[in-house]
Amino acid sequence: MTLHTEDLFDRITDELAYRYEGTFSRSEVTSQVMRSRAELEPTSRHPEFLPVLVEKHARDQLLASASAQGRLAKATPEILFVCVHNEGRSQMAAALAEHLSEGRVHVRSAGAHPTGIINPLVVEALRERGIELEHAYPTALSGDILQASDVVVRMGTTLDASPGYRSLDWDVADPQHQPLDVVRAIRDDLEERVIELLQDLDIPVRATALTPTAPQVAARPVRDMVSRFQLPWLKVG
Numbered sequence: 001m002t003l004h005t006e007d008l009f010d011r012i013t014d015e016l017a018y019r020y021e022g023t024f025s026r027s028e029v030t031s032q033v034m035r036s037r038a039e040l041e042p043t044s045r046h047p048e049f050l051p052v053l054v055e056k057h058a059r060d061q062l063l064a065s066a067s068a069q070g071r072l073a074k075a076t077p078e079i080l081f082v083c084v085h086n087e088g089r090s091q092m093a094a095a096l097a098e099h100l101s102e103g104r105v106h107v108r109s110a111g112a113h114p115t116g117i118i119n120p121l122v123v124e125a126l127r128e129r130g131i132e133l134e135h136a137y138p139t140a141l142s143g144d145i146l147q148a149s150d151v152v153v154r155m156g157t158t159l160d161a162s163p164g165y166r167s168l169d170w171d172v173a174d175p176q177h178q179p180l181d182v183v184r185a186i187r188d189d190l191e192e193r194v195i196e197l198l199q200d201l202d203i204p205v206r207a208t209a210l211t212p213t214a215p216q217v218a219a220r221p222v223r224d225m226v227s228r229f230q231l232p233w234l235k236v237g
Contacts, residue, residue: 008051009033012058020062023071032065033058040137043116053137060108061144068147077201078106080149080165082157086111086138088119088175089155092187095131096194100206105198110145112157114138119175121183129187151201168197 017029024032036057037050044050065071067078079097081090086109094109101107116138123133139145141159146152149165155172170193175183198205 005047005051009037009054012051012055016055016058016062019059020066023066024062029058029062032061036061039140043138057137057139060139061142063106064108064142064144064148066148068144076104076106077151077203078108078149079151079153079197080145081107081109081153081155082112082141082159083109083155083174084112084157085176086114086140087117088122088183089172089186089190090153091118091133091136091138092122092126092175093153093155093170093172093190093194095126095133095136096129096187096191097198099129099131100191100194101198101203102206104203105201108139108145108149110139110141112141114140119183121178121180122175122187124180125183125187128184151197153197 013026013030013033016033017024017026020029033054036054040053040057041050044053079094081093081097083090090109090111094107097105097107118133118136118138123136126133146159147164151166151168152159153168153170155170156174159167170190172189172193173182173186175186178186195205
C-alpha cells in the first residue's frame with residue numbers, strides 16, 4: 001500500500017470519529033476501520049475502490065452496533081436481507097428495497113457464508129432496472145447487524161429466533177449458476193415481495209414502481225423459466 005492509500009484510511013477514521021463523536025471513542029472507530037479493512041482487503045479485486053468499501057462497511061458496522069446497544073435512536077426502520085453467500089438474492093432484495101423506498105428504510109444484506117464476490121448476472125439484471133451494484137461487496141452476518149434490525153428476511157438459510165426483530169422466510173430461488181433469463185425472473189419475484197413488505201411496513205413505494213404489484217405478474221415469469229430451463233429445485237404455484 002502507498003502512503004497515499006494509508007492517508008485515505010486515516011481520513012476515513014477521522015471522518016467516522018467525528019461523525020460518531022459522543023457515541024464511539026476514537027479507538028473504537030479505529031478498531032472497526034481496521035476490522036473492515038482486514039475483512040475486505042483479501043478479496044478486493046479493485047484496490048482503488050477499497051477505501052470507499054472500507055468506509056461504507058465500517059460505517060454500517062458502527063451504526064449497527066450503536067443501534068443494537070441503544071446508543072442511537074432509530075429514525076427509519078432497519079431491514080436485513082440474509083442468504084447463504086450474499087452474492088445474489090440478498091444483494092438484489094436490498095438494492096430493490098433501497099430503490100423502491102427511495103431511502104425511507106435503512107437496508108442491509110449479509111451472508112451466513114459470504115464468498116467475497118457478487119454474481120455478475122445479478123449486477124446485470126439490476127442494471128437493467130437502473131440500479132447499480134458496482135461497489136457492492138459481500139458482508140458476513142454479525143450479531144450487531146441482527147440486533148439492530150427490525151425485520152430480518154431469510155432466503156435459503158436459518159437463524160436462531162430472536163424477540164428483537166420480525167423474522168420472515170422467503171422461498172426464493174438461488175440465482176447461482178443460472179442463466180440471465182432465470183436471474184431476471186428471480187429479480188422480478190424479489191421485487192414483488194419487496195413491494196409487499198414495504199407496503200406492510202407502511203413505507204411509501206416509489207411512484208414509478210419497477211413493475212406492477214400484482215403477485216401473479218411476478219409468478220408467471222418464474223413458472224415460465226422453470227418450464228423452459230427445467231429447474232426441478234424451484235417450487236412454484
